[in-house]
Amino acid sequence: MPHRNAPLTETGRLRLATCIVEDGWPLRRAAERFQVSPTTAKRWADRYRESGVAGMADRSSRPHSSPRRTPSRTERRIIKVRLARRWGPARIAYLLGLNPATVHRVLSRYGLARLTHLDRATGAVVRRYEREAPGDLVHVDIKKLGNIPDGGGHKVHGRARGSRNSTASAPIANNGTGPRTKLGYGYLHNAVDDHSRLAYTEILADETKESAAAFWRRAQAFFTAAGVTVARVLTDNGSCYRSRLWRQTLTDAGIVHKRTRPYRPQTNGKVERYNRTLMDEWAYARPYTSEQQRRDALAGWLHTYNHHRAHTALGGKPPASRVPNLTGQYS
Numbered sequence: 001m002p003h004r005n006a007p008l009t010e011t012g013r014l015r016l017a018t019c020i021v022e023d024g025w026p027l028r029r030a031a032e033r034f035q036v037s038p039t040t041a042k043r044w045a046d047r048y049r050e051s052g053v054a055g056m057a058d059r060s061s062r063p064h065s066s067p068r069r070t071p072s073r074t075e076r077r078i079i080k081v082r083l084a085r086r087w088g089p090a091r092i093a094y095l096l097g098l099n100p101a102t103v104h105r106v107l108s109r110y111g112l113a114r115l116t117h118l119d120r121a122t123g124a125v126v127r128r129y130e131r132e133a134p135g136d137l138v139h140v141d142i143k144k145l146g147n148i149p150d151g152g153g154h155k156v157h158g159r160a161r162g163s164r165n166s167t168a169s170a171p172i173a174n175n176g177t178g179p180r181t182k183l184g185y186g187y188l189h190n191a192v193d194d195h196s197r198l199a200y201t202e203i204l205a206d207e208t209k210e211s212a213a214a215f216w217r218r219a220q221a222f223f224t225a226a227g228v229t230v231a232r233v234l235t236d237n238g239s240c241y242r243s244r245l246w247r248q249t250l251t252d253a254g255i256v257h258k259r260t261r262p263y264r265p266q267t268n269g270k271v272e273r274y275n276r277t278l279m280d281e282w283a284y285a286r287p288y289t290s291e292q293q294r295r296d297a298l299a300g301w302l303h304t305y306n307h308h309r310a311h312t313a314l315g316g317k318p319p320a321s322r323v324p325n326l327t328g329q330y331s
Helices: 010-021 027-034 038-056 072-085 089-096 100-109 159-169 209-225 244-252 265-283 291-307
Strands: 138-146 185-193 199-204 232-235 256-259
Touching: 010 027, 010 038, 027 038, 072 089, 072 100, 089 100, 138 209, 138 265, 185 209, 185 265, 199 209, 199 291, 209 244, 232 265, 244 256, 265 291
Parallel strands: 138 232, 232 256
Antiparallel strands: 138 185, 185 199
């Protein structure tokens, strides 16, 4: 296909060539008429004589031979290392004494998948899926997060002073005679809908079965209010999700419980990716001066995520675009 500034399309080339070959126009007169150089006019006329109308189509600019192309033996070595060790172009290049750009060209030439598209354990291409409707599957997981001391931690004051501030903020146990207690952790209980990526998050004090079951009851109420009927829940094999209380909570709600294979967090990848987004865009997005300040920011961030944040898996639209009644206007 000709570029946007090309003076001749395929139809224009054919008219130029027929004027020269069939009508007997001089090269210079034809070139002036079609506003091209005499050399260009001669090229299209010669192609018309050689191949007729078919010769007016664009041809590949690839050379007939490439004497400086990477030898086949080197290409085979590159592919062998990639398949055996699943390394990127830079590491392969250092091992084989090549330029990383050369290795990248070879991998691209043979259509080898990017490492981000591979399962690191097996080397197989990751099969991505998406349920057809909201509620068909909800991913649930827990993310452990260290609490921020009053006055701010190392992100505010630096490592040295931040560590002292963290210790000073913790009360001393045993009436002042024992060691300082730790600040502890918050546990982010997260639920993400597979189809819409609609998310619900709470920060709780622990990850016990009682907390997990209570969280799910509130999460289900959130999804129900948004017009989403949950049919299945997928979790990892944490102790709270293997408990009788968790199983009974889902059974009473008519929900099927699925668990991932052991040591295979990729199966629950959507909520794992949500955890990373949560850390990058909320937990560590700015230097908070207290744990309460960070927790107060969660509700606003969660609203932005569900209603306004462009999601790459949804074509740049927010989860609200795939949920029938997230705003509650049809209740």
